[in-house]
Amino acid sequence: MSDNNEHLHAMRHSLAHITAGAVKKLWPAAKFGVGPVVENGFYYDIDLGEQKISESDFKKIEKEMRAIINQSQDFDRFEMPVDEAIEWAKVNGQPYKEELLNDLKRSGTTIAKDLDADELGLAAEGDAAVEKVSFYKNGEFVDLCRGPHVANTKEVGAFKLLRVAGAYWRGNEKNAQMQRLYGVAFETQEELDQYLERLEQAKLRDHRKLGKELDLYTVSPLVGAGLPLFTPRGTVLRDIVAQYSNQLRQRAGFQKVWTPHITKKDLYEASGHWAKFGDELFLVTSQETSDEFALKPMNCPHHTQIYASSPRSYKDMPVRFLETTTDYRDEKTGELGGLNRVRSLTQDDSHVFARPDQIEQEINNLLAAARELYGSIGMKLRVRLSYRDEGEGYLGELALWESAQAQLKQAVIANELEYFEQEGEAAFYGPKIDFMATDAIGREHQVATVQLDFVQPQRFGLSYTDSEGNNAQPVMIHCALLGSIERFLSVFIEHTAGWFPFWAAPEQIRILTINDTVLGYVDEIKAVLSETVLMAPVRYNELRFTVDDRNESLGKKIREATTAKIPVQLIIGGKDLEAREVSVRTQQGEEKVAFDSLVEYLKGL
Numbered sequence: 001m002s003d004n005n006e007h008l009h010a011m012r013h014s015l016a017h018i019t020a021g022a023v024k025k026l027w028p029a030a031k032f033g034v035g036p037v038v039e040n041g042f043y044y045d046i047d048l049g050e051q052k053i054s055e056s057d058f059k060k061i062e063k064e065m066r067a068i069i070n071q072s073q074d075f076d077r078f079e080m081p082v083d084e085a086i087e088w089a090k091v092n093g094q095p096y097k098e099e100l101l102n103d104l105k106r107s108g109t110t111i112a113k114d115l116d117a118d119e120l121g122l123a124a125e126g127d128a129a130v131e132k133v134s135f136y137k138n139g140e141f142v143d144l145c146r147g148p149h150v151a152n153t154k155e156v157g158a159f160k161l162l163r164v165a166g167a168y169w170r171g172n173e174k175n176a177q178m179q180r181l182y183g184v185a186f187e188t189q190e191e192l193d194q195y196l197e198r199l200e201q202a203k204l205r206d207h208r209k210l211g212k213e214l215d216l217y218t219v220s221p222l223v224g225a226g227l228p229l230f231t232p233r234g235t236v237l238r239d240i241v242a243q244y245s246n247q248l249r250q251r252a253g254f255q256k257v258w259t260p261h262i263t264k265k266d267l268y269e270a271s272g273h274w275a276k277f278g279d280e281l282f283l284v285t286s287q288e289t290s291d292e293f294a295l296k297p298m299n300c301p302h303h304t305q306i307y308a309s310s311p312r313s314y315k316d317m318p319v320r321f322l323e324t325t326t327d328y329r330d331e332k333t334g335e336l337g338g339l340n341r342v343r344s345l346t347q348d349d350s351h352v353f354a355r356p357d358q359i360e361q362e363i364n365n366l367l368a369a370a371r372e373l374y375g376s377i378g379m380k381l382r383v384r385l386s387y388r389d390e391g392e393g394y395l396g397e398l399a400l401w402e403s404a405q406a407q408l409k410q411a412v413i414a415n416e417l418e419y420f421e422q423e424g425e426a427a428f429y430g431p432k433i434d435f436m437a438t439d440a441i442g443r444e445h446q447v448a449t450v451q452l453d454f455v456q457p458q459r460f461g462l463s464y465t466d467s468e469g470n471n472a473q474p475v476m477i478h479c480a481l482l483g484s485i486e487r488f489l490s491v492f493i494e495h496t497a498g499w500f501p502f503w504a505a506p507e508q509i510r511i512l513t514i515n516d517t518v519l520g521y522v523d524e525i526k527a528v529l530s531e532t533v534l535m536a537p538v539r540y541n542e543l544r545f546t547v548d549d550r551n552e553s554l555g556k557k558i559r560e561a562t563t564a565k566i567p568v569q570l571i572i573g574g575k576d577l578e579a580r581e582v583s584v585r586t587q588q589g590e591e592k593v594a595f596d597s598l599v600e601y602l603k604g605l
Contacts, residue, residue: 021141386425
């Protein structure tokens with residue numbers, strides 16, 4: 001962590017304490033959980049009993065926070081034996097701190113499992129029981145904490161309380177529900193103002209809001225949470241981005257396969273997914289047999305069985321499968337939201353079974369496809385190299401992991417991609433290249449992924465005959481360009497604010513008539529549009545257009561087409577008919593285009 005990042009981290013951590021101190025001043029009976037640093041700010045988990053914090057309380061909390069800051073209070077660190085600390089928690093009516101301290105007295109493992117121990121500064125997984133713990137005091141407020149903090153409250157920069165939400169203590173829905181008070185903080189007021197402006201932009205671009213306004217998808221309590229229903233317009237959008245992904249992969253030699261939506265649990269036991277994700281699966285009971293089935297949560301084990309269905313020679317390699325299909329995961333209800341996190345997710349899944357000497361070329365092909373896709377929608381990409389950490393739960397020999405991680409890094413460097421490395425983000429069966437895309441308002445999203453896997457071919461006993469006539473084990477490369485199509489669409493909608501590029505728009509063109517005298521000319525335009533085939537970046541056989549020939553004012557028709565975010569409006573009046581032209585209206589402005597040049601004009605969009 002750079003010096004600047006360390007200071008920002010300490011500043012935000014200090015503001016979490018100042019927030020808790022302010023709440024304590026206003027509500028002396030407040031009980032506190034934890035208050036870690038998070039991206040762009042901090043939060044504190046608070047229990048006020050029946051009292052609920054609302055946004056209307058933020059001003060008075062912030063006022064109290066500023067009073068604490070203006071008092072120039074020092075952050076003083078001191079230590080206490082853990083038994084004394086437990087007594088401190090009891091005397092001060094802090095049962096949540098008491099619970100944490102008792103865990104620390106036994107060992108740090110429980111804390112690390114339930115909470116972000118590194119941010120909290122309490123213990124790391126596997127730490128032995130502690131004898132002493134550290135506290136920080138500023139003014140009258142004392143809190144259990146390892147730090148770091150700034151030296152004085154005057155050093156905390158610019159901040160704002162943003163929202164309050166419910167949060168179960170230690171993330172367990174069986175525990176008490178607390179109030180999680182969030183704030184953001186930056187070094188300067190200018191940085192804070194810029195961030196708040198981006199938040200306002202994000203509200204306007206919220207895919208849940210735009211999904212409803214643009215009639216893209218809906219949700220129904222009768223269908224269930226996390227199970228979105230796509231309207232005709234939304235289905236066009238889904239289909240066109242899926243088609244784009246398919247075209248890019250087929251161009252790289254992938255062939256379509258199909259697998260059923262349920263499978264015996266035996267498949268996932270063999271792959272290792274059952275042990276890792278068994279509690280996230282929807283189980284299916286057969287009335288005919290005693291077999292245990294599950295709705296498929298992923299596709300890679302199925303594709304291994306297609307590969308294994310025929311003998312393979314080194315000459316057959318690589319074998320490339322693609323399948324755009326819906327998977328199902330029993331996500332927690334409280335974690336579902338819009339299209340970001342769903343229970344039915346459609347993946348543009350790809351799997352390559354390759355010889356070791358083919359890994360580099362196959363990864364290069366997939367990296368090129370990802371760059372082309374995200375380049376076409378104007379999203380800057382960088383790469384996260386996601387490695388294993390020291391934790392348990394990873395399958396396969398360490399030597400294979402080290403080899404796989406080195407090969408992924410070499411491919412990224414060879415392709416001159418901006419990258420960073422992060423431990424603990426790997427899949428349980430192998431390291432990953434995760435593409436991080438930056439949207440129009442500067443937010444970064446994890447999108448496409450390429451994963452190298454030596455483990456599943458081994459677990460399933462996959463093989464091919466090498467050039468010497470011996471059995472050899474293939475390497476498996478996983479890739480999804482869009483990832484979850486639902487999640488991709490949430491990013492795409494917000495990145496474009498609903499103004500989709502011409503090739504992706506559910507309704508690309510709306511023809512607006514000024515009066516009925518031009519209807520014959522409109523028929524000519526419709527005929528030309530119906531015969532037009534566009535190739536880039538997605539090949540589709542006909543343009544998607546409608547005609548608004550209602551007896552309404554042109555101004556009203558334009559307003560409605562603009563509200564619906566139709567990228568091209570063709571305005572047809574008497575003068576256009578006489579001149580054999582059309583008035584083309586886009587976000588960039590309005591211009592006249594000759595009828596004979598209209599198709600070429602549209603191909604250039």
